Amino acid sequence: MKYLNEVWGSRELLFNLTSREVRGKYKRTVFGQLWSLVNPLALMLIYTFVFGFIFKSNPPPGSPSGLDVFPLWLLCGLLPWTFFSSVVSTSAGSLVANSGLIQKVSFSRIVLPLSTVGASAYNWAFEMVVLLIAITIAGGFVLPWLPLVIVAMALLAVFAAGIGLLFSIMTVYFRDTEYLLGIVLQFWIYLTPIIYPISLVTNESAKHDGLLGTPITILGLYELNPMVHFTAIFRELIYDNRWPDTNEWLICVLWSLAAIGFGMLVFRKNERNLAEAL
Known part of the structure; x- marks a missing residue:
């Protein structure tokens, strides 16, 4: 509790660092914030061509929304993923990138990785608004589910923050972590039902x-991936326009609490030695 009070006491510094990240990212660019849409849209076009036209992923229509638009179905999973991967990758290098500040000034170091979470969340919120508008234009009815979408976004942000804290400490002691993380994230996206429906895994597991x-199935191992459950919640709320399974909510809450709890514990134990380690 004492540590949480310290973090809360640094909220003004956290806000200033987050604002610096947001303002500096697209400084002196012509299109500014619109650049945050380029990466997910480019990925959407590539995946739509490969998995929508060549390999025919064919996800089922939204139920009960009736939506049957592959690019929108794809974005409902892709935007949460790009947020998660952005938070983890930027948080991982946040302490090393600010080593000079850590060695010269005394402050709660946890605000550095957390500020990258806030900056990524700002961009993500902008992208999600565009997606929700596109879903509405296509015939979806997202408005009643908007409060739950915000709750799901908060849960994913907490989960991503916890994972980011862990990798930020790992990077301080093992500088190869940043490069290894890029490879891990490449594998991770294909082990998450973002560009293909989970029914493909279910059918293969049943064979x-x-x-x-042992009683362990392919699907059972697959569902150990927490992003499987986060993706399911976002798709069911935004694309299907229905209440997600209660178990999915429970799993996401537990993963979020476990990640942030363990992440803060590890960070707390290593925070005092950061100046020397860097």
Whole structure:
């Protein structure tokens, strides 16, 4: 509790660092904030061409929304993923990038990785507004689900912050972490039902018995990935326009609490040695 009070006491510094990240990212660019849409839109076009036209991913229409637009279905999973990967990758290098500040000034170091979370969340909120408008134009009815979408966004932000805190400490002691993380995230996106429906995994799992004679199935292992459940919630709220399964909510809450709790614990234990380690 004492540590949480310290973090709360640094809220003004956290706000200033977040504002610096937001203002500095697109400083002196012509299109400014619109650049935050370029990466997810480019990925959407590539994945739509490869998995929508060549390999025919064919996700089921939204139920009960009736939406059957692959690019929008894709974005409902892609935008949460790009936010998560952005938070984790930028948080990982936040302490090393600010080593001079850490070595010269005394302050709560946790605000550095948390400020990258705030900056990424700002851009993500802008992208999500555009997606919600596009879903509405296509015939979806997102407005009643908007409060739950915000709750889901908050849960994912907490989960991403916890993972980001862990990797920020790892990067201080093992500088290869940043490069290894890029590879991990590339594998992770394909182990998450973002560019293909989870029904493909379910069907493949049903064809096989338990692995090595155990009750463990392919689907069971697959669902250990927390992003599977976050993606499901966003798709069901935004694309399907229906209440997500209660178990999905519970799993996401537990993962968020576990990630932020463990992340803060590890960060707290290593915070005093950061100046020397850097």
